[in-house]
Amino acid sequence: MHALEIDQVTVRFRDGEGWTYALRDVSLNLALGEFLAVTGPSGSGKSTLLAVAGLLLTPTAGTVRLGGQDVTGDKANTRTDLRRSDIGFVFQQPHLLGSLTALEQLQMAARLDGDRSKATTEHAKELLNEVGLGSVMHKRPSALSGGQRQRVGIARALMGDPKLLLVDEPTSALDHERGVAIIDLLRNLTTERSLGTLVVTHDLGTLSPDDEVVRLVDGKLAVEQLTH
Template identity: 40%
Template structure:
């Protein structure tokens, strides 16, 4: 049976601005399956970043329920939510957000150590991830010594370090040229299929959409259209 890695069940998010209530996400329902790579596109201000924050357990919904890897987020304590973020979720941001004073391998080891893994085990896994992403020759380099594409590959390796159920990527190709951007998104797509995980990518980059299984179009806090690439491919 296909496992749902992410479920949003009638989720809404409202912010209070002075005396005004601003609805950013409205009655959103979504299921992302194991092995599925989903793109979310839409104009600025449509709610894409808020959607990602809800999916990533960084924001609590005003109403509705969010499930990650089978866990309902509203039922968890703050320490439980932190555990979900560390063990079930991987984040890839617009800029790679690498720590400037850590080498490539230490960026990856830190993630595992934060979740209580032994350093030697983390080091062995980090080396494998770095090799898989073609960065072995950069293993002891610092972020300033890497190209933009290399930094994003390190960010992807870091996101996979704790074997998360779900990767959330926020404009991961924004600072990359077309070739490097394609390379980075292809890596995300390959890892999702290879490991039976799932990924959701918010993007403005139309050139990357053919690598995704499903495209969701967002306006005013809602999904207004869906394109299923897998069905069209058959």
């Protein structure tokens, strides 16, 4: 089954008397258990692609499916519910609350989604152990490294047990070694949790030659061949 299907999606915006195209007839399938990296120059449409995949933006034309279900024309409240239940977001900066420990960051995310059960704490602990933060789960962001803070963000994105994980430039603030470790973690989680993971990145050096990579240029998609 596919976690995400984007079929001939176009996104355009009014620009004076004409139109500016952010995406042009983009088609992309992401299966459960598949890790896909999207690269491309600034302004190529990467952020727009993530917004469409995350149901934050309705395309001008084309179809978006989650788990085989057409969600393109769903109402705003339905799209919000789907984002909470089916999609996890990992941001370029994890935006952690300075007063909360790593464990409390995950608990807060669950409460915001309406989950106040005791099982939430156990689930959060399991996730923090899974991303390698079991020994620092009671520390606040100021006591964590940049890579550890990004791992908290990844664990937080998994709190709702999504099937689709959307990741925006997760290594941009990290050195090469920590960046490679974060990509390795995302790749492993994709396999172990049977996720569909879409990672937008400018840093091809953190990827493996075996990773599937596509490139966006002027809103159009092409396969990227890694040479490293």
